[in-house]
Structure formats: structure tokens, C-alpha cells
Amino acid sequence: METYAYYADGRWLEPAGGEYFTSENPYTGKTWAQIPRCNDRDVEIAVQAAYRACHEGPWARMHPAERGTMVRRLGDAVALHADRLADIETRDNGKRRVDIHPGLSSWLIDSFYYYAGMADKLEGSVIPTGRDEILNYTRHEPYGVVAAITAWNSPLLIAIWKLAPALAAGNAVILKPSEFASASTLELMKAFEDADLPSGVINTITGFGAEVGEPLVTHDRVRKVSFTGSVKGGASVAGLAARSVKSVTMELGGKSPQLVFDDARLEDSVHGVCGGIFPPAGQSCIAGSRLLLQAGIYDAFVGKLIEVAQRARLGDPNDPATNIGPIANKIHFERVLGHIERARKSGATLACGGNAVNPGGAGGWFIEPTIFTNVAPDSALAREEIFGPVLAVMRFETEDEAVQIANDTDFGLAAGIWTEDHRRALNLANRLEAGTVYLNNYFDACTQSPVGGYKQSGYGRENGWEGMRDFVQTKSVWLSTARRIEAPF
Ligand code: NAD
Numbered sequence: 001m002e003t004y005a006y007y008a009d010g011r012w013l014e015p016a017g018g019e020y021f022t023s024e025n026p027y028t029g030k031t032w033a034q035i036p037r038c039n040d041r042d043v044e045i046a047v048q049a050a051y052r053a054c055h056e057g058p059w060a061r062m063h064p065a066e067r068g069t070m071v072r073r074l075g076d077a078v079a080l081h082a083d084r085l086a087d088i089e090t091r092d093n094g095k096r097r098v099d100i101h102p103g104l105s106s107w108l109i110d111s112f113y114y115y116a117g118m119a120d121k122l123e124g125s126v127i128p129t130g131r132d133e134i135l136n137y138t139r140h141e142p143y144g145v146v147a148a149i150t151a152w153n154s155p156l157l158i159a160i161w162k163l164a165p166a167l168a169a170g171n172a173v174i175l176k177p178s179e180f181a182s183a184s185t186l187e188l189m190k191a192f193e194d195a196d197l198p199s200g201v202i203n204t205i206t207g208f209g210a211e212v213g214e215p216l217v218t219h220d221r222v223r224k225v226s227f228t229g230s231v232k233g234g235a236s237v238a239g240l241a242a243r244s245v246k247s248v249t250m251e252l253g254g255k256s257p258q259l260v261f262d263d264a265r266l267e268d269s270v271h272g273v274c275g276g277i278f279p280p281a282g283q284s285c286i287a288g289s290r291l292l293l294q295a296g297i298y299d300a301f302v303g304k305l306i307e308v309a310q311r312a313r314l315g316d317p318n319d320p321a322t323n324i325g326p327i328a329n330k331i332h333f334e335r336v337l338g339h340i341e342r343a344r345k346s347g348a349t350l351a352c353g354g355n356a357v358n359p360g361g362a363g364g365w366f367i368e369p370t371i372f373t374n375v376a377p378d379s380a381l382a383r384e385e386i387f388g389p390v391l392a393v394m395r396f397e398t399e400d401e402a403v404q405i406a407n408d409t410d411f412g413l414a415a416g417i418w419t420e421d422h423r424r425a426l427n428l429a430n431r432l433e434a435g436t437v438y439l440n441n442y443f444d445a446c447t448q449s450p451v452g453g454y455k456q457s458g459y460g461r462e463n464g465w466e467g468m469r470d471f472v473q474t475k476s477v478w479l480s481t482a483r484r485i486e487a488p489f
Helices: 040-055 064-080 082-093 097-118 155-168 183-195 209-218 231-243 266-275 295-311 330-345 399-407 422-431 464-469
Strands: 006-008 011-013 020-025 030-036 134-142 145-149 172-176 202-204 222-228 247-251 257-260 290-294 349-352 370-373 390-396 414-418 436-439 472-480
Touching (some): 030 183, 064 097, 266 295, 295 349, 414 422
Parallel strands (some): 257 290
Antiparallel strands (some): 006 202
């Protein structure tokens, strides 16, 4: 059994209350680690350390190019420790190992390199005020202490999307990973020790939303909150942050539609739709969990979709031959099964899957790829985020009807369109209410391209220049060269 400490002020610390909670391996269901159950006293240590780091320490005075060099070293540290990080994240939340390393690791490294290069390019501008005796210019300045609160489905990726730009901009960061998957973020802190950043610049405190997240979000010295999680959690955090008018970025849930038209290439679109939800067992914020099929392709598509979904091998997430790993924790496993049970009773047709399974007898939390057809657009199955391997299939006749169904949701994270008519694809890309639209592909992303939500899927953006802008505030400076200032009265 591994027992972790938490990381603040450049030190490994025992939780103030002396309590721990456990982490279970989703493949076996067995407990493998103890995680510090921090409380508000630990939050205080981390916040004061971060505050000192960005107001008094060398971080505050460092040349931006040097800060960029340090952020780059964090990327080097991830490269050096990629194997260990992947081992731990797979053990902790059941993500397929190949999806982390080599899958994600080059992206994680690139995030640091990309934002490292931006650290000394945060140029302000000189504003044309039209007055010769006035110089007005802008500066992009860090907020100071940033709270970065993350979800359990992809802990390293989500943490790094926040860390890299926040640090490059000159902030100090306190990470608060999910209580369901904290270990890989703590391992990341171990990896970062090689990079030798000043104490307090990066901190990770672990524990529950109410015990750690809330005191962090409401702390006076925290000036920016970047949150990734559910709509419910996000709404609560945004409300808490509003009490002291903090800047907030929200990356929340989704119920993303995939629209397939009669003229789509059948095989490619089936692969794209299946790949858009099932490989991470639906535990992706952008999972394409609503499938809208045009009437002419409906039967052929559903037949092929079932065939491909049933081919998937569920099993050990460490085995490269595994197609779909487990559900990340037992509470969520039971929640997804509850959604399936309610969907069965709702009148939709269960076309395949729907069962919990136990591949290899390992004892973990697996659910078959599940497809419901004849789903009513106003049913819970079509409207609620399940965050599991459950695809809801609906039928449409016309483009307008497809847009109406696709946009009739509280969410707006992503959407996919499959058609050979490129004029239609581009028109629909404009009409769909989503932060990301995929045309004849799904799931692509890169460091340079912004991601984020419309509607209740959130606000603010991660990645690209917009990801940096979320971690700076703009100051406007006015200088007068006038020889006299006129008396006001
Ligand atoms: P969650 O909202 O339950 O928890 C997210 C984090 O918030 C956790 O660290 C939790 O401890 C913390 N938290 C919860 N309530 C809090 C409070 N009142 N104050 C402070 N902190 C609090 O979400 P989850 O179940 O961990 O994650 C799954 C959700 O995340 C899904 O809805 C998924 O779509 C979403 N997600 C979104 C993105 C994106 O980029 N848009 C990426 C990944 C996951």
C-alpha cells in the first residue's frame, strides 16, 4: 500500500487532521493507496506559500524568459517520468495506459513547451488616445494565486492544461485534484522536483470538495479559479467564487451530438462515432453521446454500429490489446448502471450492451458498450450527461430538424457532423451551439487550438493563446507629459 503526502511550499506534508482516504484500482476494485485528507489548515499553508512565491520570492522578480525556461523544464520532467506517471494514472483511474503514454504524454510535454515560449511574449500595446501629451499603454499581469480544481477522468491532462499557461504568465498555482483520482497529480509533483522551481510556485492539496475545494475557492488570497468538473460542481464553485468576485474559468460537462447524414461514408462515420465515445468508456467530457441519424442511413448505420461496438475488447487497461478499460470508480459505475436501468424503462430500445461485466475475473468495474435506439429527444437518456459508455440514437429527416434536436440541450461542448457535402458541413458548423465542431472526424485536439464550452458546458478557454489570456489581467497605464495640469475648478 502506497501512502502519499501532499505537496505545498516545496515540501511533502502530512495532512493537518492526520486523516487519509483510499484509492481503489478500477481494474481490480482493490485498495492500493492512501491519499491525504486535507482540510482548511492545509489550504492555509498552501495559499500562504503560493502568495509568498508570487509576491515576495524570486518568481515575482524573475525575467519572463527565465520563467519560460523553468516552465520548459517542467515539460522535460514529464518526458523523463512519463512511464511512472502513466503507470500511476492507469492504476488510479483505469485509463488505458497507451492513451497516457505514448498517447497523451507528447501533448502534456508540448503544453509546457508551447506556453514556455509565450512567457516573454505577453506584449501589451500602446493605445492611440489621440492626445500627444498622453502615453497610454497596457500590461498583461498575472492574477497571483490560482486555484486549479480538476476532475477524475483525465487528471494529468486537465492539470497541465491549467498549470502550463498559469505558470508561464507568472502566477503560482494550487492544484486540487478529484478525490477519486489524486495519485497521478501527486506523482507529477514528484516529477517536478527535478525542475527545481522556487518553493510555493506549484502546490497540490488533496481531499474532498467541501473540505478542501471550498476553503480554497473562498480564500481571500486566491484571485483566480480554474475549474474542470460537472455542471453541478461548477455552479457551486462559481457561486462561492462570486462572493469575493474572483475571476473564474469553467470547463464543464457535455451531451455532445454527432449528426450523420445519408450521404456520409458509412464505414468511416461508424468508426468515428464509435471512437467518439467508447474507448474511454464514455468518460470524456466531449464524448459524442447523442447520435442523430438521417432516416435514409438509419438502419444500415445502426447495424454496422452494433457490429463494431460488439467487437471491442474490454479488459486490463495496462494491456495494449485492450480497447475499453474500466469505469474509474465504484460510485460512478453504479451511477452509470442506474442511468441504463432508467433508460431501459423509458421506452427506448436497448440495441446492444447494457450489462456490467468482469473481464478476466479481475473484479473491476466494467460496463459493455451500450446503444439505445428510438430514443425520444426529450427523455432523460437524451438530455442528461451519463459520462459512461452509453450512446443514445435518434432519427431525423431534414437538416433543420437535426439542428433543432442537436441544439435542444443545456450543454454546448462539442458536436460532430458526418457528410460528404462540404457546403452543408460548413453551414451546420456555424449553426451548432458548441465550443468545438468536428467535420468528418471526432476527438481531435492540440495544444494550439482552444477548447471550451457554450451554454452550461462552461466559459473561458483552455489551450492556445486564449488559454493564456485566462490567466492574465490587463492593466491600462496613463502617463501625462503635459507641462501643467489644469485646475479642475
Ligand atoms: P465534480 O464537479 O464532481 O468535481 C470536480 C472537482 O471539483 C473535484 O476536484 C471536486 O472535489 C471539486 N468540487 C466539487 N464540489 C466542490 C465545491 N463545492 N467546492 C470546491 N470544489 C468542489 O466533477 P467530476 O465528477 O470530478 O468530473 C466529471 C465531470 O467533469 C463531467 O461532467 C465531465 O464532463 C466534466 N469534465 C469536463 C471537462 C472539460 O474540459 N469541459 C474535462 C473533463 C471532465
